[in-house]
Amino acid sequence: xxxxxxxxxxxxxxxxxxxxxxxLTQTSGGIKINDxxxxxxKGNTMSALLYIPPNATAQTPAPGVLAVHGYINSRETQDxxxxxxxxxGYVVVALDQTGHGYSDPPAFANGFGGPDxxxxxxxxxxxxxxxxxxxxxxxxxWTVLAAATAxxxxxxxxxxxxxxxxxxxxxxxxxxxxxxxxxxxxxxxEFPDLMWGVERARDVTQSPKLWALFxxxxxxxxxxxxxDIALGTARVLYTPATTHPDEHIxxxxxxxxxxxxxxxxxxxxxxxxxxxxxxxxxxxxxxxLVGFVALLLGVFDGLLDAPVFSRLQLQAPADGTAPxxxxxxxxxxxxxxxxxxxxxxxLYYPAFALGGTLTPSRYLPQGITNQIVVWALxxxxxxxxxxxxxxxxxxxxGIVWPSILIAVVSVMVGYAALWLADLAFxxxxxxxxxxxxxxxxxxxxxxxxxxxxxxxxxxxxxxxLHRNFSTPGASRAALYLTNVLALTLGMIVLLALQYGTLWxxxxxxxxxxxxxxxxxxxIIAIQFVPIFAIVAVIATFTWRRTGSSLPGALIxxxxxxxYVVAGTATQAAF
Numbered sequence: 001x002x003x004x005x006x007x008x009x010x011x012x013x014x015x016x017x018x019x020x021x022x023x024l025t026q027t028s029g030g031i032k033i034n035d036x037x038x039x040x041x042k043g044n045t046m047s048a049l050l051y052i053p054p055n056a057t058a059q060t061p062a063p064g065v066l067a068v069h070g071y072i073n074s075r076e077t078q079d080x081x082x083x084x085x086x087x088x089g090y091v092v093v094a095l096d097q098t099g100h101g102y103s104d105p106p107a108f109a110n111g112f113g114g115p116d117x118x119x120x121x122x123x124x125x126x127x128x129x130x131x132x133x134x135x136x137x138x139x140x141x142w143t144v145l146a147a148a149t150a151x152x153x154x155x156x157x158x159x160x161x162x163x164x165x166x167x168x169x170x171x172x173x174x175x176x177x178x179x180x181x182x183x184x185x186x187x188x189x190e191f192p193d194l195m196w197g198v199e200r201a202r203d204v205t206q207s208p209k210l211w212a213l214f215x216x217x218x219x220x221x222x223x224x225x226x227x228d229i230a231l232g233t234a235r236v237l238y239t240p241a242t243t244h245p246d247e248h249i250x251x252x253x254x255x256x257x258x259x260x261x262x263x264x265x266x267x268x269x270x271x272x273x274x275x276x277x278x279x280x281x282x283x284x285x286x287x288x289l290v291g292f293v294a295l296l297l298g299v300f301d302g303l304l305d306a307p308v309f310s311r312l313q314l315q316a317p318a319d320g321t322a323p324x325x326x327x328x329x330x331x332x333x334x335x336x337x338x339x340x341x342x343x344x345x346x347l348y349y350p351a352f353a354l355g356g357t358l359t360p361s362r363y364l365p366q367g368i369t370n371q372i373v374v375w376a377l378x379x380x381x382x383x384x385x386x387x388x389x390x391x392x393x394x395x396x397x398g399i400v401w402p403s404i405l406i407a408v409v410s411v412m413v414g415y416a417a418l419w420l421a422d423l424a425f426x427x428x429x430x431x432x433x434x435x436x437x438x439x440x441x442x443x444x445x446x447x448x449x450x451x452x453x454x455x456x457x458x459x460x461x462x463x464x465l466h467r468n469f470s471t472p473g474a475s476r477a478a479l480y481l482t483n484v485l486a487l488t489l490g491m492i493v494l495l496a497l498q499y500g501t502l503w504x505x506x507x508x509x510x511x512x513x514x515x516x517x518x519x520x521x522x523i524i525a526i527q528f529v530p531i532f533a534i535v536a537v538i539a540t541f542t543w544r545r546t547g548s549s550l551p552g553a554l555i556x557x558x559x560x561x562x563y564v565v566a567g568t569a570t571q572a573a574f
Contacts, residue, residue: 004305008298014291015417015429022284023425025277026079030054031086033426037102040116044109047102048117049075049426051082051092055269056126063131063265064091064121066147066155068114070138070162071520072368072568074101076428076435080254080278081135087277088258089269090133093121097143097569102440105365105570111146112139112169118147122154131265134158135257137247138191145170148178155179156232157264159257162186162244164195165213175215179232182260183210184253188243188502190519200506205237229264236260243502245523249432251276286431288421292414293534296555297541300410304545309406312399314547328391336468337486339386344379345490351375352521353512360571368524368568369450376457383464390467396548407554411562433523434530437566442574447565454564455557462539462553470543483540487532491525498522531560 026033034050056062065085069077075094082094095117099107110116114136122129132155134144141163148155149171157180165173173181189201196207204210205219214226214235227233240252247253255273262268304313355371364370418438421427429436439447469482501509510518535556542552 005298005302008295008302011291011293011295011298012417014294015288015421016291018284018287018289018291019421019425019427020284021287022281022427025281025284026051026083026426028083028277029087031083035426036120038116038120040098040104040110040113041119042110044098044104044116045102046098046104046113046116046120047075047096048120049082049092049094050124051086051090051094052126053086053089053091053269055089056091058125061126061128061267062089062091063133063261063267064093064124064127065133065135065261066114066117066121066144067092067094068097068112068117068136068140068143069095069100070136070140071107072100072524073137073433074435074437074567076430076437077248077433078135078137078140079281080249080276081257083278083281084254084258084276085135085261087269088262088271089267090261090265091121091124091127093117095143097140099570101437105442106360106573107569107571111150112143114143114145114147115150117143118151118154122151128267129154131156131267133261133265135161135261136163137161138163138244139169142169145178152177152179157181157229157234157261159184159260161253161257162189162191162195162247164209166209168194173209173213175213175227175235176233180227180229180234180264181213182236182238182256183213184238184240184247184256186242186244186247186250186253187239188241188506190244190502190508190523191516192507193515194519202239202506204239210237234264243499244519245433245526249279249282251279254278281427282431285427285429288427289429289431289434289436292417292429292436293537295417296410296414296559297538299413300406300542300551300555301545303406303409309402312402312406312546312548312551314545333468336386336390337482340465340468340486341490342493343382343490344375345494347375347378347382348491348494348525349518349521351378352524353517356517362572362574363449365446365570365572365574366450366565366568367571369446369564371521372564373450373453376454380457380460383460387460387464387467390464393467393470396546396550399546399548399550403548403551403554407551407558410555411558414559415562434527435567436563439562439566442570443565446570446574447561450565451557451561454561455554458535458553458556458560459550462535462549462556465539466543466549470540470549472547476544479544480537480540484533484536487536488529491528491532495522495525495529531563535560 032052067078075096082092085092096103098109098113099105136144141160159182161184192201226235238256258273352371355374358370539552
């Protein structure tokens with residue numbers, strides 16, 4: 001019995017160890033973190049993490065910073081910035097934009113929630129109202145610009161990370177507005193045309209739109225401070241050699257923001273900008289994420305011994321012989337592998353373009369999730385068409401209801417573990433932009449909408465996967481490796497081609513006129529690799545225990561739907 005539950009115990013230990021490391025990092029030096037909700041100007045509920053350094057009291061107010069994530073992220077994505085700001089004595093409000101995280105939908109409403117966030121920060125008696133900074137990444141930059149537009153005299157300086165003034169979502173910048181701006185714009189940004197009207201991010205210094213912000217008539221010199229901090233007209237450009245999503249975990253990008261607020265805000269705690277500990281928190285939540293997967297599989301494994309699930313266990317033949325191997329030619333195997341690997345990648349951009357034509361509504365309220373569902377259903381149809389050509393394997397009967405029950409119980413235990421981790425350590429399970437979050441009540445209802453189509457995809461796709469590659473008697477390592485590569489290699493190649501093109505030419509390959517579609521879809525594709533690696537591990541583990549693809553497919557349907565719905569934006573009121 002102890003060995004049967006050893007994997008679950010290991011997972012729980014990893015969650016505790018990772019959670020403790022993350023918690024000790026983000027509360028270093030006596031920082032307190034509160035999960036807050038507050039009412040917006042229109043009565044909408046807004047969500048944020050409030051970081052309170054020990055120096056901030058009503059008697060000794062401290063500088064404040066409003067830190068905002070980008071599109072289809074959440075407040076925790078800014079942890080690296082928030083932790084380091086708080087370590088330097090700033091009170092930090094890490095905001096969930098409207099329609100993101102736990103802030104009420106729809107996304108984009110009410111200036112993305114920026115004015116509400118700034119008003120809340122200024123309402124705190126522990127904040128020095130004369131020393132407030134604004135920091136935002138990508139659409140978070142447009143969020144803080146909306147706050148600066150609504151409350152032009154209520155902040156002192158700002159940092160735009162991978163963002164821009166002007167169209168499509170902000171007021172035009174000038175030499176006098178916004179106040180004291182640092183622009184961190186990476187050398188390999190994916191959105192240079194959308195944001196600054198240049199073909200390559202490395203050419204941002206040549207952008208007339210940037211010249212207008214800096215008050216120059218020629219190229220902007222990175223690292224040079226233009227204007228006057230005392231007058232609120234200071235500007236500086238930083239160009240780290242990284243990409244748009246990498247700015248979240250870039251010591252250089254975070255360091256630039258620390259330097260700028262040290263120059264433009266008074267009252268912080270002096271600390272070198274290269275003194276950064278936030279990565280420990282990322283490592284901690286990554287360890288917890290690995291522990292979550294181990295816990296999920298361990299619970300599944302342990303539950304198989306329960307009488308209600310005993311029929312799911314893979315039984316050896318009564319005569320003691322090994323299961324018969326299904327012979328398949330090398331050519332057939334490789335054909336199946338290449339089709340399994342590359343059809344999803346080849347369909348990716350067309351399916352996302354098709355899904356993008358679906359206007360979010362009350363019944364399909366999440367735009368990105370709609371695109372994922374269209375991609376999944378197209379792949380499911382193709383998998384059904386290919387199913388007759390896959391090797392025939394024995395079908396197990398009478399296991400549907402036990403499979404549903406064990407999948408639900410396993411995922412519920414994982415959800416409870418995340419709830420306890422949030423309660424004890426104030427964390428989610430994440431690394432970088434890959435994050436598993438608790439669902440709000442509204443998100444749970446949305447989860448029910450998307451659960452059926454996404455689960456149907458996994459039931460079909462994983463059945464085909466196991467028919468093609470899960471051979472009884474194959475080595476465990478070969479089986480895991482084959483299935484992981486089958487589900488991820490196509491996306492890895494797609495991303496390698498896109499980012500190889502970006503690094504060599506300075507821009508992504510984008511055959512479409514929309515300057516945002518391919519860059520955004522490419523960044524989303526990054527998450528497909530770790531998520532489908534996890535799917536492959538779950539599918540292989542459960543198949544080896546049961547001889548059926550169904551339990552693993554149901555677990556993956558529940559888990560991935562939860563992951564997607566809780567981690568993206570809700571564009572329609574719900």
